[in-house]
Amino acid sequence: xxxxxxxxxxxxxxxxxxxxxxxxxxxxxxxxxxxxxxxxxxxxxxxxxxxxxxxxxxxxxxxxxxxxxxxxxxxxxxxxxxxxxxxxxxxxxxxxxxxxxxxxxxxxxxxxxxxxxxxxxxxxxxxxxxxxxxxxxxxxxxxxxxxxxxxxxxxxxxxxxxxxxxxxxxxxxxxxxxxxxxxxxxxxxxxxxxxxxxxxxxxxxxxxxxxxxxxxxxxxxxxxxxxxxxxxxxxxxxxxxxxxxxxxxxxxxxxxxxxxxxxxxxxxxxxxxxx
Amino acid sequence: xxxxxxxxxxxxxxxxxxxxxxxxxxxxxxxxxxxxxxxxxxxxxxxxxxxxxxxxxxxxxxxxxxxxxxxxxxxxxxxxxxxxxxxxxxxxxxxxxxxxxxxxxxxxxxxxxxxxxxxxxxxxxxxxxxxxxxxxxxxxxxxxxxxxxxxxxxxxxxxxxxxxxxxxxxxxxxxxxxxxxxxxxxxxxxxxxxxxxxxxxxxxxxxxxxxxxxxxxxxxxxxxxxxxxxxxxxxxxxxxxxxxxxxxxxxxxxxxxxxxxxxxxxxxxxxxxxxxxxxxxxxxxxxxxxxxxxxxxxxxx
Numbered sequence: 001x002x003x004x005x006x007x008x009x010x011x012x013x014x015x016x017x018x019x020x021x022x023x024x025x026x027x028x029x030x031x032x033x034x035x036x037x038x039x040x041x042x043x044x045x046x047x048x049x050x051x052x053x054x055x056x057x058x059x060x061x062x063x064x065x066x067x068x069x070x071x072x073x074x075x076x077x078x079x080x081x082x083x084x085x086x087x088x089x090x091x092x093x094x095x096x097x098x099x100x101x102x103x104x105x106x107x108x109x110x111x112x113x114x115x116x117x118x119x120x121x122x123x124x125x126x127x128x129x130x131x132x133x134x135x136x137x138x139x140x141x142x143x144x145x146x147x148x149x150x151x152x153x154x155x156x157x158x159x160x161x162x163x164x165x166x167x168x169x170x171x172x173x174x175x176x177x178x179x180x181x182x183x184x185x186x187x188x189x190x191x192x193x194x195x196x197x198x199x200x201x202x203x204x205x206x207x208x209x210x211x212x213x214x215x216x217x218x219x220x221x222x223x224x225x226x227x228x229x230x231x232x233x234x235x236x237x238x239x240x241x242x243x244x245x246x247x248x249x250x251x252x253x254x255x256x257x258x259x260x261x262x263x264x265x266x267x268x269x270x271x272x273x274x275x
Numbered sequence: 276x277x278x279x280x281x282x283x284x285x286x287x288x289x290x291x292x293x294x295x296x297x298x299x300x301x302x303x304x305x306x307x308x309x310x311x312x313x314x315x316x317x318x319x320x321x322x323x324x325x326x327x328x329x330x331x332x333x334x335x336x337x338x339x340x341x342x343x344x345x346x347x348x349x350x351x352x353x354x355x356x357x358x359x360x361x362x363x364x365x366x367x368x369x370x371x372x373x374x375x376x377x378x379x380x381x382x383x384x385x386x387x388x389x390x391x392x393x394x395x396x397x398x399x400x401x402x403x404x405x406x407x408x409x410x411x412x413x414x415x416x417x418x419x420x421x422x423x424x425x426x427x428x429x430x431x432x433x434x435x436x437x438x439x440x441x442x443x444x445x446x447x448x449x450x451x452x453x454x455x456x457x458x459x460x461x462x463x464x465x466x467x468x469x470x471x472x473x474x475x476x477x478x479x480x481x482x483x484x485x486x487x488x489x490x491x492x493x494x495x496x497x498x499x500x501x502x503x504x505x506x507x508x509x510x511x512x513x514x515x516x517x518x519x520x521x522x523x524x525x526x527x528x529x530x531x532x533x534x535x536x537x538x539x540x541x542x543x544x545x546x547x548x549x550x551x552x553x554x555x556x557x558x559x560x561x562x563x564x565x566x567x568x569x570x571x572x573x574x575x576x
Binding site: 009010013014016017018020021022024025027028030031034043044045046047088089091092094095096099107111113114116117118119120121122123124125126127128129148149151152155179180205208209211212215216225226227229230232233240243244247250251254255257258259262263265266269270 | 306317324381385386391398415420461516521
C-alpha cells in the first residue's frame with residue numbers, strides 16, 4: 001500500500017472516529033447543557049447552544065424529587081449490596097479457583113443460569129413476600145435483592161482474577177500453615193486488589209442503574225435515583241431543565257466509575273467469554 | 276448436588292506438607308445457599324400462584340387449575356405482546372451488532388485522540404435506562420420542542436410525533452443507543468485479540484482488505500458475536516424501564532412486551548394468578564435462550 005493512501009485512510013479514520021464518538025455522546029452532552037439552562041432556554045426553538053448558565057435547576061430538582069434522599073438511597077444500596085456480595089463471593093471464588101473439582105464448572109454454570117432468570121418471572125412472589133413481611137419500600141429489601149442478582153457476576157469476576165494468581169505463591173503460605181481465610185486476607189486481597197476494585201466498581205454500576213426492582217418494590221422512602229428520575233415521566237408543566245439537572249446529577253458519578261473500569265465491565269458482563 | 280467435602284491441591288511439589296486439606300463447604304456454602312434460595316423459592320411460588328385463581332382485590336386464592344394459562348393464551352393481546360417482545364429483541368440486536376461491527380473496525384486502527392473518541396462512544400452505556408429514555412423522549416423526540424422536530428422543520432419536513440406514530444421505533448432507537456457501546460466494546464476487544472501476523476500474512480498473499488475482512492476477521496469474530504447475540508437476547512427480553520417512562524406500553528398495546536404485560540396485569544390489575552402464569556411463560560423463553568448460551572459458554576470455561 002502506498003504511503004499516501006495509508007495516510008488518507010488514517011485521516012478518514014480519524015474524522016469518522018471523532019464524528020461517531022461525538023454523535024454517540026451528543027444526547028448526554030445536550031442533557032448536560034440543558035441542566036444549566038433556564039426552562040425557557042431549554043425549550044427554545046431554535047435550540048440554544050449559547051446561553052447564560054444557571055444553577056437554579058439543581059436547587060429546584062431537589063425540591064421536586066427530593067434528590068438528596070434518593071441519592072443517599074442509591075449510595076447505600078449500591079455500596080452495601082456490593083460489599084455483601086463480595087464478602088459472600090470471595091470465599092466461594094477462592095475454592096473454585098484453587099480447589100477446582102469436576103463439579104466446579106457445573107456449579108459456576110448453575111450460578112450464571114440464575115443470573116439469566118428474568119426478574120419479571122419472580123416479581124409476583126417476591127412482591128407478595130415483601131408485603132407479608134412489611135418490607136415494601138425498604139432499603140433492606142432492595143439491598144438483598146440487588147446483592148443476590150449481582151452475586152453470580154461477582155463470583156465469576158473474582159474467580160477469574162484469582163485464577164491469574166500463581167499457585168506457587170499460595171503454596172508458600174500454605175506451607176506456613178495459613179488457613180484459607182488468612183490466605184484471602186493477607187495474600188489474595190492485596191495481590192488482586194485491582195481485580196477486587198474493578199469487581200466492586202462493576203457491582204456498584206449495575207446496582208446504581210438497576211431500575212426494575214427499584215420501580216416495583218420501592219417508593220418515596222427507599223427509592224433510588226432511578227425511581228426519582230422515573231417520577232419525571234408523569235410530570236406536568238415545564239420541567240426539562242430540572243429533568244436534565246436531576247439526570248446529570250444521577251449519571252455523573254457513574255460516568256467517572258464507568259470510564260475507569262470500561263474494560264473490566266465487558267469482562268464482567270460477558271463472563272470472560274471475550275478476552 | 277454432589278460436591279467433594281474436602282479436596283487436595285493438585286501440585287507437582289512432592290512435599291507432603293503442602294498438600295493442605297481444607298474444608299471446602301464452609302467457604303462455598305454462604306453464596307451457594309443464598310443463591311439456591313433465591314433461585315428456588317420464588318420460582319416454586321410463581322408456579323404455585325400460576326395455578327391459583329387469585330386477585331389481590333378479591334382474596335382469598337382458590338385453586339384454579341389451568342384457568343390462568345387458558346386466560347393467558349386466549350388473551351387477544353398476547354400475540355401482539357409476543358410479537359412486540361420479539362421486535363424489541365431483534366430490532367435493537369440487528370442495529371447494535373451492525374453498528375458495533377462498524378465502530379469496532381473503526382476504533383481498531385490508530386488515529387490521534389482514539390482513546391478519547393472511544394470513551395465518547397462508550398458513554399451511553401453508563402446512562403441509567405430511565406434517564407436515557409426520558410432525555411430522548413423530551414429533549415429529542417418531543418414533537419414541538421424536541422431537537423429532532425427542529426431539525427425536521429429545518430429541512431422542510433413535518434415534525435414527527437414519535438411516541439404516537441412510531442412508538443416502537445422510538446423505543447428501539449433508545450435501546451440501541453444504550454447498547455451499541457456494549458457490542459462495540461465486545462467486538463473491539465475481540466478484534467484486538469486477533470493475531471496481527473495472520474492479517475499480515477493474508478496481506479502478503481495479496482488479499483484485498485475486503486477479502487481479508489471476510490476470510491480472516493469475520494471467522495475470528497464468530498464466537499464473540501455468538502456471545503453477544505445470546506447476552507443481548509437475555510437483556511432485551513427484559514426491556515422494562517424504557518417503556519415505563521415513555522409509553523407505558525401504549526398506545527393500546529403497541530409497545531407492551533412480556534415484562535410490561537406482567538407488570539400491568541400484576542401490579543395494576545392485581546391479578547396474581549395471571550401474572551404468574553405469564554411469568555412462567557417468560558422464564559421458559561429465557562431458559563431456552565440460556566440453554567444455548569450456557570452450552571456455547573461451557574466450551575470455553
